Amino acid sequence: MSTTYYDPLSQKWYHAQEKMFGKNKIKTEKLFHYSKKWVPFSLNEDSHRIGPIIGILTSKGKNKKLAGNGPLFLSLVQHFFKIGALSIVFTQEDLGNSLMTGYTFHPALGKWIQVSSPLPDVVYNRIPFRNLEEDTDFAALTSLLQKHNIPFFNPCFINKLEMHHLLKQSPTLKPLLPETTLLTSKKMLHDWMEDKQDIYIKPVSSSKGKGIFRIFAQENHYLMEGVHLTKQLATFNELWHELKIYLAKGPYIIQEAIEPALYNGSRYDFRILSHKTENHFIISGIGIRQSSNHQQVTTHVPHGGKILPYELLAKEDDDIFFNAIIQEVGHLFNEHLGLFGEFSLDIGKDVNGKFYLYEVNSKPMSFDEEHIENKRIKAICHLCMQLSGFPIFPH
Structure with a gap:
């Protein structure tokens, strides 16, 4: 590894030798002098290039701050730093035709800093909201990544x-x-209840158990059980009337319950x-x-x-x-x-x-088990290094 310096004022990168940097192979500036205001990074190098640059793609929340899994981002950036890679958390708006702007955590400074860099060698998709993957900005981003042959992994949510x-x-x-289909009608629900007696209905696009209900057909009534409620409904019509409130919010699947x-x-x-x-x-x-x-x-x-x-x-x-x-x-x-x-x-x-x-x-969220999460961080970093074409060193 060798030291590369970033000048926050000019947004330029300096190295003792001119090296290629990023997927689009932009040359670093030749290092003739050093300023204490510059930020040092130890990066992998070979005869022609330094890096890699790893992009961690997220989005901005309502307060315009970065959204997503902050603890995961911090753990990844810190581990990438140890193995000589520059990892940058960025959003769709931060990726241009030849440059990327985003944030990296610098351990020596103990804080997140904004940096501008060439295009990333690899991008890990951690956009936290499904609707953002459906807009034109996301399509433009994926098109740009394809144009530059930048590996882009975990490309989408799947309902x-x-x-x-x-x-x-x-x-x-x-x-x-389990037997599963899209819930499309009152008759379908009735037929499933007659046949199964015990079913789940789940929002097509949801996670973490949100919006899930289990419905039991019992001798004189139906029992509808959710995470935060349990309702006893005397007739099937009452059950359907109750469910329509949720079905109006978006499509649901119907699924057999397994004992x-x-x-x-x-x-x-x-x-x-x-x-x-x-x-x-x-x-x-x-x-x-x-x-x-x-x-x-x-x-x-x-x-x-x-x-x-x-x-x-x-x-x-x-x-x-x-x-x-x-x-x-x-x-x-x-x-x-x-x-x-x-x-x-x-x-x-x-x-x-x-x-x-x-x-x-x-797009798995963090595991509560520390030993699993630690192994996860190493596995993601290993994969990014592998996809970037840079050598992987044991850590």
């Missing part, structure tokens, strides 16, 4: 219905999927984090989430779910099964959707021991 249709294409995954295996009286799911390396996928961590006593609709921690150690329920055969599933999901994603370097699975087990694949998360 629950699209996900189900994609996963069904795999003969390996299809048997693991889950229980641990200490409550359901649980496996949360499996995976990352791409070379041409296969690794398991970066497995956690268990258990529903709380007051609601059994979802196991998500923000809604009272508990964190259990994987070792509590781990079996050797399960590890083999989970590894096979992440290979299948990973290759399916990369074949049909673009470059996916990271995803997580929600997998449950029924009372008979059969596994079900409930969800694939295309």
Whole structure:
């Protein structure tokens, strides 16, 4: 590694030798003198270039400040700094035809600083809002990245219905999927309730268990259970009237409920984090989430779910099964959707021991388990270095 200096005033980069920098190979300025106001960075170098530059794409919130997973950004930027890469958190508006502006955290200064740089060698998509991936600015950004052949991984959110249709294409995954379809009519709901007696309805575009309801057909009424409410409805018409309030907000899927295996009286799911390396996928961590006593609709921690150690329920055969599933999901994603370097699975087990694949998360949030999150940071950095073409050093 060698030291490269950034001058915040002129927004230029200086090096002892002229080096190519960024995907568009802009030359650094020749270093003839040094100013104490310049900011030093230790970057990887070879005979012609320094870097890489890693772009972490996010968006701005209502207050015009950077939105998204701040702790993840900080951890990534700090680890990239250690391995000689310049990582910059930026938004769609910050990427120009030849330059990028954004923020990096400098450990020696102990704060975030704004920098301008050449185009990134790799971009990791962490835009937190689905609607932003549907506008023209996002389309222009992806077009620019394609023009410069810049690897762009985890390119999009995937809604629950699209996900189900994609996963069904795999003969390996299809048997693991609960029966699922788009809820389109009162008659459909009635027919499903008659047939299944116990169903879920879920917003097509949601995460973290938001907006999910479980509905039971009981002897004299229907029971509608959500994260924060439980309602008893005397007739099917009352049930439909109640649901229409939610259906007016956006499309929902209808899904059969699986009678889950229980641990200490409550359901649980496996949360499996995976990352791409070379041409296969690794398991970066497995956690268990258990529903709380007051609601059994979802196991998500923000809604009272508990964190259990994987070792509590781990079996050797399960590890083999989970590894096979992440290979299948990973290759399916990369074949049909673009470059996916990271995803997580929600997998449950029924009372008979059969596994079900409930969800694939295309933009996983942080894991509460510190050892999993640490492995995640290293895996993302390793992948970015690999995609950039720079050598990877052990850390």
